[in-house]
Amino acid sequence: MRPFCHSGSAALPDDAFIEIHDLHFSRGDRKIFDGLSMCIPRGRITGIMGPSGTGKTTLLKIIGGQVRPDAGQVIVDGKDVCRLSRDELFELRKDIGMLFQSSALFTDLTVYENVAFPLRVHTELPEDSIRDLVLMKLNAVGLRGARDLYPSELSGGMARRVALARAIALDPTLLMYDEPFTGQDPISMGVLVTLIKNLNRALRTTAVVVSHDIHETSSIADKLYIISDGRVIGKGSPEELKQAESAWVQQFMHGSPDGPVPFHYPADDLKFDVLGGSTR
Amino acid sequence: MIALVRALGIRTLDRLASLGDASMMWVIAMFGLPRRGDFALLVRQIYHVGVLSLVIIVLSAFSIGAVIALQFYTQLSRFGAEDAVGLGLALVLLRELGPVVTALLFAGRAGSEITAEIGLMKSTEQLSSMEMMGVDPLHRIVAPRLWAGLLCMPLLAAIFNVVAIYGGSVVAVQWLGSDPGSFWAGMQDAVELWEDVGKGSIKSVVFAVVVTWIAVYQGYDTVPTAEGIGLATTRTVVMSSVMVLALDFLLTLGMYGDFK
Amino acid sequence: MRMRTIEISVGAFVLAGILAVVVLVVKVSGVSLSGSADAHLLKAEFPDVAGLRVRAKVSMAGVTIGRVSQIDVDPEYGVAIVTMEINDRIWPLPQDTGARILTEGLLGARYVALTPGADTEMLKEGDFITDTQGALVLENLIGDFITRLGGS
Numbered sequence A: 001m002r003p004f005c006h007s008g009s010a011a012l013p014d015d016a017f018i019e020i021h022d023l024h025f026s027r028g029d030r031k032i033f034d035g036l037s038m039c040i041p042r043g044r045i046t047g048i049m050g051p052s053g054t055g056k057t058t059l060l061k062i063i064g065g066q067v068r069p070d071a072g073q074v075i076v077d078g079k080d081v082c083r084l085s086r087d088e089l090f091e092l093r094k095d096i097g098m099l100f101q102s103s104a105l106f107t108d109l110t111v112y113e114n115v116a117f118p119l120r121v122h123t124e125l126p127e128d129s130i131r132d133l134v135l136m137k138l139n140a141v142g143l144r145g146a147r148d149l150y151p152s153e154l155s156g157g158m159a160r161r162v163a164l165a166r167a168i169a170l171d172p173t174l175l176m177y178d179e180p181f182t183g184q185d186p187i188s189m190g191v192l193v194t195l196i197k198n199l200n201r202a203l204r205t206t207a208v209v210v211s212h213d214i215h216e217t218s219s220i221a222d223k224l225y226i227i228s229d230g231r232v233i234g235k236g237s238p239e240e241l242k243q244a245e246s247a248w249v250q251q252f253m254h255g256s257p258d259g260p261v262p263f264h265y266p267a268d269d270l271k272f273d274v275l276g277g278s279t280r
Numbered sequence B: 001m002i003a004l005v006r007a008l009g010i011r012t013l014d015r016l017a018s019l020g021d022a023s024m025m026w027v028i029a030m031f032g033l034p035r036r037g038d039f040a041l042l043v044r045q046i047y048h049v050g051v052l053s054l055v056i057i058v059l060s061a062f063s064i065g066a067v068i069a070l071q072f073y074t075q076l077s078r079f080g081a082e083d084a085v086g087l088g089l090a091l092v093l094l095r096e097l098g099p100v101v102t103a104l105l106f107a108g109r110a111g112s113e114i115t116a117e118i119g120l121m122k123s124t125e126q127l128s129s130m131e132m133m134g135v136d137p138l139h140r141i142v143a144p145r146l147w148a149g150l151l152c153m154p155l156l157a158a159i160f161n162v163v164a165i166y167g168g169s170v171v172a173v174q175w176l177g178s179d180p181g182s183f184w185a186g187m188q189d190a191v192e193l194w195e196d197v198g199k200g201s202i203k204s205v206v207f208a209v210v211v212t213w214i215a216v217y218q219g220y221d222t223v224p225t226a227e228g229i230g231l232a233t234t235r236t237v238v239m240s241s242v243m244v245l246a247l248d249f250l251l252t253l254g255m256y257g258d259f260k
Numbered sequence C: 001m002r003m004r005t006i007e008i009s010v011g012a013f014v015l016a017g018i019l020a021v022v023v024l025v026v027k028v029s030g031v032s033l034s035g036s037a038d039a040h041l042l043k044a045e046f047p048d049v050a051g052l053r054v055r056a057k058v059s060m061a062g063v064t065i066g067r068v069s070q071i072d073v074d075p076e077y078g079v080a081i082v083t084m085e086i087n088d089r090i091w092p093l094p095q096d097t098g099a100r101i102l103t104e105g106l107l108g109a110r111y112v113a114l115t116p117g118a119d120t121e122m123l124k125e126g127d128f129i130t131d132t133q134g135a136l137v138l139e140n141l142i143g144d145f146i147t148r149l150g151g152s
Helices: A056-063 A086-094 A111-122 A127-140 A156-167 A186-203 A214-220 A238-242 A247-254 A270-276 B002-030 B038-049 B051-079 B082-123 B126-132 B137-175 B180-190 B193-220 B226-256 C003-028 C138-151
Strands: A014-027 A030-041 A045-049 A071-076 A096-099 A174-178 A206-211 A223-228 A231-236 C039-046 C057-060 C063-074 C079-087 C098-103 C110-115 C131-133
Touching (some): A014 A056, A014 A206, A030 A045, A030 A056, A030 A071, A030 A206, A030 A223, A045 A186, A045 A214, A086 A096, A096 A156, A111 A127, A111 A156, A127 A156, A156 A186, A186 A206, A186 A214, A206 A214, A214 A238, A223 A238, A223 A247, A238 A247, B002 B137, B002 B193, B038 B082, B038 B137, B038 C003, B051 B082, B051 B137, B051 C003, B082 B137, B082 B180, B082 B193, B082 B226, B126 B137, B137 B180, B137 B193, B193 B226, B193 C003, C039 C063, C039 C131, C057 C079
Parallel strands (some): A096 A174, A174 A206, C057 C110, C098 C131
Antiparallel strands (some): A014 A030, A014 A071, A223 A231, C039 C079, C057 C063, C063 C079, C098 C110
């Protein structure tokens, strides 16, 4: 019986690609996930949003099997990630492409070698085939001409695009983007958004975008999750969330400076500080 | 008072945990099966760690050899024993200064480079992305550096010794007029293959393992910020130096301790 | 940096390192490349071998002709038994060859000096040299001297 994501709306339930059940994870004393449950539909772009520091990157690492949760289940394409052997995990990673926040290109390799890296690791293809694939992927992101440059010679936006080419080198079924829009100028942003959308349509991948950029993420995501304090506090399509009842979700979606997340860091009343005088 | 003991206890446990972590890292990296392309990685690391250290090693060796020869000659001539300069120089270098000074210079130059490099890779998420692609960073990044260090340092120590002895001979024979015959013959008579060259080489290998291990682990374990990398690099140099000197003391005691 | 240049320099470096080791082994420690297979054993008893070490040189007329390979003690008679390896080149030696333990320079190492005799009979493998004189121990000499001063 195939798992489905029940979206709670009138639309048909989507085929689930990633299911997360009751995830618990702590780092030291801090509880990062406290009973988190999610359902990420196949073939769609799902956005995961929330304030900084809620562990969104950690969530991606848990899905990829890099980090082990304290409790809970993470099922990716029918496989329980935490129970996989080393070899099975290796196989699974062939099908996952991840774009890191800092592009994470290998600084000692050229652009070409960076994109060829996953091909060399996971396949036994001859050099000619690898060459063709690398050039095609670079072409998809528009950087075929930059193939002999080193990462230090690229701009931030270009580096991200190369990282994207590397992430799709093995035609993965799952693409994860960690804060892809952070710190990008409008043109690079536009390029990236277009690429993410087109790739998703062309490759029929499942995409998970972690971000706190509401505008861009809402424009491409089919489904959004909002996480805070280790749990899901809002889920649904962007339009649904914009009209949600929760005041918190409202503040987040509209970017209001004050609301359930207060503007002021806890302190005494202003008049005491200003008129109270010499005690501090 | 209780608080102090507790704090000490926690720190000790932390240190033990670090040591355990570092040991596991070392074992996994050193004893992983070699794969295609590993040799090229090793060669590259030998270049960075060994070849690039040659300049500092050779320059230091020549200076140290010259200085020691000078000092020995001055002192020995008070007893009319200048002929012993050669053998004194050789013994001191082979048994002590060669391995120790090479290790210290190595820690400062190559060790800190390794720490900074790995720390930088960690902070730019290169290690994470490698893992996500199914490549074990312990195998691809850590292991080549460990092996390169293990290989290069004894070789560098040997080069150090040769250059230092040569430097000493230039000072003693050419400059101070010591008899070249007695310089070299005295040296050959007194220096023994196992006692001096052999044991000195063992010291060198031990230092190589320790210094490279510290350098790699500090980089691997660093807090991934610019500040963290700076701290880690300093820690590599300090910890390596202290460990080398402490181990040298223990090894010297163990190897030559039977003072009749 | 091109891979080719890196490979060449690494190769050169490793070669230099190995050469350094060879130099240390051969030139510095004076290990001779000719094997000790062509060495003959001789023994000698000394009342005192103070400071003589294994691997000390055995010389004749100032030329090194062998090495001390073993030093044992005979507890019954309180003498030291020194085993020497003598080079084949000057074998055999006459039976009345003399052996003395001398010091190199003032502070130098002890070594065994052999003086050939005129006997027509030769020493055989493992034979004992009978004409021996022990090492001069400085403290004993000074003690002797002081006693003599006191006596006169």
